[in-house]
Ligand SMILES: Cc1cc2nc3c(=O)[nH]c(=O)nc-3n(C[C@H](O)[C@H](O)[C@H](O)COP(=O)(O)OP(=O)(O)OC[C@H]3O[C@@H](n4cnc5c(N)ncnc54)[C@H](O)[C@@H]3O)c2cc1C
């Protein structure tokens with residue numbers, strides 16, 4: 001890590017450095033001149049201050065781990081009551097691609113109770129080993145026992161990389177496990193690239209999607225990443241099972257939890273935009289909330305759902321679970337029709353993997369047309385009613 005070092009013997013008047021710092025990070029304390037947390041590392045004090053008074057120093061990089069002791073890619077099997085979340089299969093697909101580069105195995109880590117059926121199901125997706133911790137204490141997700149079993153697996157198997165879905169469970173579990181293992185964790189990766197030396201390039205949008213951050217953990221193992229649902233491709237289900245199931249054991253005392261679950265109240269089933277095959281998206285081109293009715297009608301006719309851009313959520317027109325994009329949901333429908341959406345990167349990052357993208361916008365130079373498979377330059381107030389009547393006509397023709 002880079003740090004600043006103050007050399008008091010070279011400073012005659014501390015006020016000079018205090019005045020140079022534009023962020024108020026230089027301060028005079030009882031111990032002398034020091035740098036506080038407001039420092040932005042702009043290094044003005046180094047360049048403009050008395051010569052040598054403040055220097056930049058790098059902490060020695062700790063010796064690399066012995067990478068030869070860490071092998072394979074593990075995928076955490078995300079499930080609730082035995083129903084495996086589809087992100088698990090998508091991660092297995094990615095892990096298999098990565099395995100081809102390094103010629104190392106793909107593991108699945110399954111924590112639960114009475115999960116034999118699920119373990120076998122995983123063998124239809126090309127996993128080399130399914131490691132199962134089958135204990136009553138793991139019947140439902142609870143952070144302490146799950147963390148204990150997860151870390152036990154890492155200590156025994158030494159996987160070089162670990163992929164976890166960025167689900168409600170994964171987002172709680174992965175950081176805790178990473179902290180236990182004193183390793184890094186990159187959240188919400190959109191691209192993962194395995195290098196031949198087993199270093200994993202973890203790539204994700206940063207600063208509102210304006211840059212793609214490339215993150216590596218070259219001095220630590222395991223390398224941990226979470227990935228959102230619908231980013232990677234799941235492999236085909238194969239008729240034949242392949243790979244082996246390994247029953248892991250752990251001292252049950254390690255699976256105790258300090259959380260007492262008094263009751264479980266099921267939420268009413270949400271219609272998730274992530275699961276829709278067809279989405280009709282409302283953007284700021286919609287003038288009044290009442291006008292959403294025509295988009296809803298089109299969505300219903302096509303057997304789909306309505307979604308929106310962030311400004312509509314901020315205006316309270318639609319709920320947050322309808323928002324597509326970087327700070328919303330990632331979707332991958334068969335068909336998406338955007339209506340009055342400009343196509344900001346923060347929006348398109350959440351939908352550009354859709355199979356067919358149709359964009360309706362009055363402005364021919366709107367960026368959404370760069371992402372769209374089909375573009376309709378026109379007023380949505382003319383185009384949508386026309387589309388609705390065309391779909392209805394087609395329907396009649398088939399009845
Ligand atoms: C950190 C950060 C995260 C963000 N996350 C998200 C996110 O997750 N999701 C998201 O959506 N945004 C997000 N944003 C906001 C994003 O940058 C854009 O501001 C937003 O996507 C714009 O929404 P819009 O396309 O609906 O509106 P606008 O950009 O205002 O576009 C409206 C479009 O409608 C067209 N139009 C107007 N009238 C009509 C009409 N009658 N018929 C047809 N077309 C018409 C216009 O030509 C224009 O292109 C984020 C921003 C930041 C900084």
Ligand code: SF4
Nearest residue numbers: 021039040042043045
């Ligand atoms: S690096 Fe910049 S912000 Fe930090 S102490 Fe020096 S002048 Fe201030």
